[in-house]
Amino acid sequence: xxxxxxxxxxxxxxxxxxxxxxxxxxxxxxxxxxxxxxxxxxxxxxxxxxxxxxxxxxxxxxxxxxxxxxxxxxxxxxxxxxxxxxxxxxxxxxxxxxxxxxxxxxxxxxxxxxxxxxxxxxxxxxxxxxxxxxxxxxxxxxxxxxxxxxxxxxxxxxxxxxxxxxxxxxxxxxxxxxxxxxxxxxxxxxxxxxxxxxxxxxxxxxxxxxxxxxxxxxxxxxxxxxxxxxxxxxxxxxxxxxxxxxxxxxxxxxxxxxxxxxxxxxxxxxxxxxxxxxxxxxxxxxxxxx
Amino acid sequence: xxxxxxxxxxxxxxxxxxxxxxxxxxxxxxxxxxxxxxxxxxxxxxxxxxxxxxxxxxxxxxxxxxxxxxxxxxxxxxxxxxxxxxxxxxxxxxxxxxxxxxxxxxxxxxxxxxxxxxxxxxxxxxxxxxxxxxxxxxxxxxxxxxxxxxxxxxxxxxxxxxxxxxxxxxxxxxxxxxxxxxxxxxxxxxxxxxxxxxxxxxxxxxxxxxxxxxxxxxxxxxxxxxxxxxxxxxxxxxxxxxxxxxxxxxxxx
Amino acid sequence: xxxxxxxxxxxxxxxxxxxxxxxxxxxxxxxxxxxxxxxxxxxxxxxxxxxxxxxxxxxxxxxxxxxxxxxxxxxxxxxxxxxxxxxxxxxxxxxxxxxxxxxxxxxxxxxxxxxxxxxxxxxxxxxxxxxxxxxxxxxxxxxxxxxxxxxxxxxxxxxxxxxxxxxxxxxxxxxxxxxxxxxxxxxxxxxxxxxxxxxxxxxxxxxxxxxxxxxxxxxxxxxxxxxxxxxxxxxxxxxxxxxxxxxxxxxxxxxxxxxxxxxxxxxxxxxxxxxxxxxxxxxxxxxxxxxxxxxxxxxxxxxxxxxxxxxxxxxxxxxxxxxxxxxxxxxxxxxxxxxxxxxxxxxxxxxxxxxxxxxxxxxxxxxxxxxxx
Numbered sequence: 047x048x049x050x051x052x053x054x055x056x057x058x059x060x061x062x063x064x065x066x067x068x069x070x071x072x073x074x075x076x077x078x079x080x081x082x083x084x085x086x087x088x089x090x091x092x093x094x095x096x097x098x099x100x101x102x103x104x105x106x107x108x109x110x111x112x113x114x115x116x117x118x119x120x121x122x123x124x125x126x127x128x129x130x131x132x133x134x135x136x137x138x139x140x141x142x143x144x145x146x147x148x149x150x151x152x153x154x155x156x157x158x159x160x161x162x163x164x165x166x167x168x169x170x171x172x173x174x175x176x177x178x179x180x181x182x183x184x185x186x187x188x189x190x191x192x193x194x195x196x197x198x199x200x201x202x203x204x205x206x207x208x209x210x211x212x213x214x215x216x217x218x219x220x221x222x223x224x225x226x227x228x229x230x231x232x233x234x235x236x237x238x239x240x241x242x243x244x245x246x247x248x249x250x251x252x253x254x255x256x257x258x259x260x261x262x263x264x265x266x267x268x269x270x271x272x273x274x275x276x277x278x279x280x281x282x283x284x285x286x287x288x289x290x291x292x293x294x295x296x297x298x299x300x301x302x303x304x305x306x307x308x309x310x311x312x313x314x315x316x317x318x319x320x321x322x323x324x325x326x327x328x329x330x331x332x333x334x335x336x
Numbered sequence: 337x338x339x340x341x342x343x344x345x346x347x348x349x350x351x352x353x354x355x356x357x358x359x360x361x362x363x364x365x366x367x368x369x370x371x372x373x374x375x376x377x378x379x380x381x382x383x384x385x386x387x388x389x390x391x392x393x394x395x396x397x398x399x400x401x402x403x404x405x406x407x408x409x410x411x412x413x414x415x416x417x418x419x420x421x422x423x424x425x426x427x428x429x430x431x432x433x434x435x436x437x438x439x440x441x442x443x444x445x446x447x448x449x450x451x452x453x454x455x456x457x458x459x460x461x462x463x464x465x466x467x468x469x470x471x472x473x474x475x476x477x478x479x480x481x482x483x484x485x486x487x488x489x490x491x492x493x494x495x496x497x498x499x500x501x502x503x504x505x506x507x508x509x510x511x512x513x514x515x516x517x518x519x520x521x522x523x524x525x526x527x528x529x530x531x532x533x534x535x536x537x538x539x540x541x542x543x544x545x546x547x548x549x550x551x552x553x554x555x556x557x558x559x560x561x562x563x564x565x566x567x568x569x570x571x572x573x574x575x576x577x578x579x580x581x582x583x584x585x586x587x588x589x
Numbered sequence: 590x591x592x593x594x595x596x597x598x599x600x601x602x603x604x605x606x607x608x609x610x611x612x613x614x615x616x617x618x619x620x621x622x623x624x625x626x627x628x629x630x631x632x633x634x635x636x637x638x639x640x641x642x643x644x645x646x647x648x649x650x651x652x653x654x655x656x657x658x659x660x661x662x663x664x665x666x667x668x669x670x671x672x673x674x675x676x677x678x679x680x681x682x683x684x685x686x687x688x689x690x691x692x693x694x695x696x697x698x699x700x701x702x703x704x705x706x707x708x709x710x711x712x713x714x715x716x717x718x719x720x721x722x723x724x725x726x727x728x729x730x731x732x733x734x735x736x737x738x739x740x741x742x743x744x745x746x747x748x749x750x751x752x753x754x755x756x757x758x759x760x761x762x763x764x765x766x767x768x769x770x771x772x773x774x775x776x777x778x779x780x781x782x783x784x785x786x787x788x789x790x791x792x793x794x795x796x797x798x799x800x801x802x803x804x805x806x807x808x809x810x811x812x813x814x815x816x817x818x819x820x821x822x823x824x825x826x827x828x829x830x831x832x833x834x835x836x837x838x839x840x841x842x843x844x845x846x847x848x849x850x851x852x853x854x855x856x857x858x859x860x861x862x863x864x865x866x867x868x869x870x871x872x873x874x875x876x877x878x879x880x881x882x883x884x885x886x887x888x889x890x891x892x893x894x895x896x897x898x899x900x901x902x903x904x905x906x907x908x909x910x911x912x913x914x915x916x917x918x919x920x921x922x923x924x925x926x927x928x929x930x931x932x933x934x935x936x937x938x939x940x941x942x943x944x945x946x947x948x949x950x951x952x953x954x955x956x957x958x959x960x961x962x
Contacts, residue, residue: 079720080721082720082724135902141719142898143898143902145851146901153887157887213443214443216432217443219434220432223394223430224432226418229448230446267731267847312735322714
């Protein structure tokens with residue numbers, strides 16, 4: 047029974063990882079940039095939430111109303127400045143610049159917030175759970191996060207396939223010059239895509255802050271790698287693949303934790319490396335990464 | 337839009353473009369008047385595509401300028417020039433592969449100017465396109481893709497349409513059908529500047545011919561004034577125009 | 590970067606050219622290098638151990654940065670996982686010492702062991718490029734740290750002290766450590782220099798300038814990259830071995846920290862990626878900044894990160910590029926200089942050799958795009 051429980055926990059945790067991953071996937075799909083600062087930005091969102099709650103005293107659950115727009119604007123600005131500048135300078139530069147950004151953010155957070163861990167207090171919600179039978183309990187919070195993740199992915203899918211702006215984003219991702227010939231300012235479209243990616247990162251960061259405590263180093267130590275693993279396992283270019291990737295990662299971690307509590311994270315990495323080895327295009331992707 | 341027929345819609349002045357160290361275009365000048373079909377001919381690597389890309393702003397010139405409707409657009413980005421009324425069907429069609437036919441057209445009309453062309457009007461012209469509008473653009477045949485590429489440029493209602501190698505990779509019968517569209521476009525008030533490797537095709541449709549060889553203008557004029565021998569010389573550069581026909585660069589017609 | 594092809598283009602115009610390795614006879618450079626090594630080697634007799642300890646850290650960083658430069662600057666492989674080999678190098682020394690081996694003797698063994706592991710890791714990541722490669726190597730490093738900390742005999746998550754050196758007097762230990770570190774650095778720099786001077790260097794230069802073109806003429810790209818990856822694993826393993834010897838203990842989180850990647854990447858970018866001199870300059874700048882800002886905690890990494898971002902964007906040849914390029918100075922002449930035979934002055938161009946002629950036309954068009962990178 048504990049195994050079933052572990053798998054259920056893993057699936058729900060997968061929703062959180064998918065939430066982390068979809069922004070990374072979007073930015074790679076559209077700008078061909080792997081943002082190495084992605085995990086740190088989620089942590090930034092967590093700290094922004096801490097600050098927003100401290101200043102405005104709004105309920106923790108509603109902090110996203112302020113944090114998401116702040117992060118979206120930050121995403122647009124960063125894309126139009128540093129990331130766009132790095133895009134014009136060859137293949138390696140975006141990696142170097144986003145890695146530099148990651149180190150700057152992490153140490154900036156260390157400097158201003160110390161290495162102590164924080165969390166977003168949501169009272170009893172964090173421990174409330176639904177019991178099914180005697181051994182299976184489903185944490186409310188994880189369930190809510192999973193639902194949020196699915197809603198975000200659905201919304202993103204709908205936005206990209208139906209709206210004018212979503213269509214432009216896909217067009218620019220396909221062929222930047224052809225989109226320019228249609229009158230689109232691809233830099234602005236990139237900015238919009240980054241804003242959306244950062245908005246999802248903000249949600250993921252807040253959700254993570256409610257689920258667990260966080261400190262400045264967790265962005266690079268875990269979150270970036272988890273997000274990337276979910277993207278790779280699921281396959282690029284497919285939001286549902288990303289959800290599947292997140293779930294597989296989550297389940298692998300929970301099963302690893304069942305075997306030995308110290309093996310939780312390692313099990314996730316091993317699944318990731320296994321997928322890289324046997325199917326580098328991911329479970330749903332057809333294209334090979336290049 | 338009332339435009340004085342004495343004033344060129346597009347004027348290129350002494351345009352030089354480098355691809356790195358390689359000089360792709362050297363000192364090329366031309367003037368395209370409203371209602372014209374202006375054809376640029378030349379062999380592979382003559383700089384034809386570079387010229388079109390520089391006109392629309394995808395390639396940056398080293399020197400020289402591009403004037404559209406009397407205004408200098410040289411410093412402007414592509415999207416500004418598109419907004420001003422320059423449209424382009426790029427070489428190789430460049431449809432958005434992950435978008436459907438209709439989505440390709442909708443992207444084309446995202447920043448459309450006022451004018452006669454709409455997605456609906458395109459569907460009236462090409463009945464099959466409406467039927468296949470939900471298909472991926474990549475599932476179409478080469479000729480169909482070319483039609484969609486033209487339609488995608490048309491729905492923005494350009495005043496000047498740049499057509500790069502429409503016939504590339506298409507069967508002759510398809511090429512004829514595509515070129516059969518030109519009168520329809522001209523009737524809608526579009527001026528056309530096209531690039532063509534097939535000289536006879538260009539001579540059939542064009543009111544002006546401009547021949548490039550290794551990035552330089554070798555011949556320019558209305559097709560009626562040019563003998564096949566002179567065109568051949570200019571196209572291949574075999575002889576240095578021994579009959580004294582050394583027009584250009586930049587000679588006004 | 591594109592100077593290769595620029596020179597090829599100009600070579601086509603000149604009727605006769607002379608090709609030399611360096612603009613001036615390189616003999617005096619060898620003398621300077623030998624003198625510098627001699628002076629550095631003599632230091633333990635004249636300075637306090639605090640200074641040599643600091644220099645050991647400089648040497649460790651310089652070794653790592655040179656290896657990362659070889660990976661990213663020459664082979665185009667942006668690894669963010671070199672800390673895997675730093676940690677493994679340290680732990681290999683620990684394991685050997687626990688079995689009674691002298692830690693100094695264990696250093697080359699640990700380095701070669703890292704080379705073997707590097708071969709396995711390469712098999713895992715060799716198909717990946719760009720960001721995929723970066724994060725995959727990073728995950729490998731994290732996985733290594735997690736595996737190592739499972740072994741109670743190696744101190745688990747809290748680490749272990751290094752046995753086997755308690756017999757030496759502190760003075761001698763400091764001096765030996767310093768000399769070994771100096772030796773590792775000299776060997777590393779010499780290895781990079783020889784690699785880039787040899788056939789492999791030509792292949793790497795060709796790949797960097799135009800991967801498809803290099804493949805099409807049969808350059809063995811995959812093998813060249815494999816060799817570079819293994820060499821970098823050996824070098825970083827040696828750096829890790831130095832680390833445990835100089836600190837006399839090891840702790841998994843610190844040994845496998847991504848901060849090592851940050852330091853080697855920043856030092857290389859700031860100094861100048863794609864040159865042998867770059868990591869040297871960058872390491873010096875890094876340490877000066879680190880010492881200056883040491884009382885401000887994390888600030889030194891923030892400032893170094895910002896400087897590295899700025900340099901990556903606006904001065905991609907780094908400080909060395911800013912200084913050396915206008916002056917045409919090269920301490921390690923790995924390229925070629927092209928001289929018109931009838932003119933005494935040097936052409937302002939460097940020739941990377943190998944592929945010219947065949948690739949001339951396409952390169953001429955592709956070159957400047959790259960030179961701006």
